[in-house]
Amino acid sequence: MASGATLAYSIQALAPFWGGLTCDAVKGTTCRAYERERAKPRTITTVSKNGKETTREVSAGPPTVRRELGVLQAALNYAHAEGLLIHPIKVTLPKSGEVRDRWLTRDEVAQLLRHAEPHIRRFIILAIYTGRRAATILDLIWTRVDLDANLIRFRADGQAETNKRRGRVRIPRQLKAHLRRWSATPGTHVVMYRGETVASVRKGVARAAERAGIEGVNRHVLKHTAITWGVKDGMELEDAAEYFDTSEEIIRKHYWHHSPHHQERAVKIIERR
Structure with a gap:
C-alpha cells in the first residue's frame, strides 16, 4: 500500500x-x-x-x-x-520496463550500517533480514513481535491482505539478538526517532549511502538485496516465496537467475548426452 x-x-x-x-x-x-x-x-x-x-x-x-x-x-x-460507476474503467499504464538488478554486497551493507543513524540502522537490519517494504517495516509495532515464538506478524489482526503483501515471518537468530536489545528501548514501534514514529526513511537511507560512498542505494534496493541473498544462498523457489511473502512468479522472474539451482536440472540432463 x-x-x-x-x-x-x-x-x-x-x-x-x-x-x-x-x-x-x-x-x-x-x-x-x-x-x-x-x-x-x-x-x-x-x-x-x-x-x-x-x-x-x-x-x-x-x-x-x-x-x-x-x-x-x-x-x-x-x-x-461502491456502485458509483456502473462499469469498471481501465487505465492504460506505461510499460514498466526492466527491473534494475541492483543489490548490495555484505561489505556494502556493513558500510551502510556504519554510516547510518540509529533508527535508519534498525530499518536496514529489519529490511535485510525480512525483505519487507519500507512502509511495512515502519508500521511494525512491538505487540506483533513475539520473541518467545520467534515470529513477527507484519499484518495486524483483521487487516486485509493487499497486493503489497505483508504476512508473517519467523525470526532468524541474528535478527532476534537485535530485537532483544531494541526491545529495552521504550516505544510503540520497532523503528522510532526520538520517541516519535517514522513516516519515511528515504532521506535517511540516502544520507547513509552518501556518507558511505555507495551509489544506487534506496530503501527498495534493501528488499531486493534481502531476496537476492536468500536465493544466492540456496533458498528453493517455494521457500523464498513463502519467507519473503512474494509470489513465485516474481521470484522466478527477477531473482532466480542468482540461484545455484538456476537451470540445474536442465544442465544435468544435457550433461547426460
Whole structure:
C-alpha cells in the first residue's frame, strides 16, 4: 500500500490534467497524453532550512507516471466497487520496463550500517533480514513481535491482505539478538526517532549511502538485496516465496537467475548426452 505522502504527491500530479475531465475520458489516448504532459520539463524551486533557494528542472519518467496512474486506477476501482460507476474503467499504464538488478554486497551493507543513524540502522537490519517494504517495516509495532515464538506478524489482526503483501515471518537468530536489545528501548514501534514514529526513511537511507560512498542505494534496493541473498544462498523457489511473502512468479522472474539451482536440472540432463 502506498504511503500517505506518496498518495498525496500522486493526487497533486494528477489533478491539473484530470481534474476537469469526466470518467468517460479515461482511455488509452488520454492516458498517453498524460504521460507526454508529465514528461515535459518543469522548473521547481526548493528552500533549504537556512533559507537558500535552489532551482532545478525535473520531469516524470514512465515509472512515476505508472505510479500516478495506478492511483487513478485505484480510485476508479473503488468507485465501481461502491456502485458509483456502473462499469469498471481501465487505465492504460506505461510499460514498466526492466527491473534494475541492483543489490548490495555484505561489505556494502556493513558500510551502510556504519554510516547510518540509529533508527535508519534498525530499518536496514529489519529490511535485510525480512525483505519487507519500507512502509511495512515502519508500521511494525512491538505487540506483533513475539520473541518467545520467534515470529513477527507484519499484518495486524483483521487487516486485509493487499497486493503489497505483508504476512508473517519467523525470526532468524541474528535478527532476534537485535530485537532483544531494541526491545529495552521504550516505544510503540520497532523503528522510532526520538520517541516519535517514522513516516519515511528515504532521506535517511540516502544520507547513509552518501556518507558511505555507495551509489544506487534506496530503501527498495534493501528488499531486493534481502531476496537476492536468500536465493544466492540456496533458498528453493517455494521457500523464498513463502519467507519473503512474494509470489513465485516474481521470484522466478527477477531473482532466480542468482540461484545455484538456476537451470540445474536442465544442465544435468544435457550433461547426460
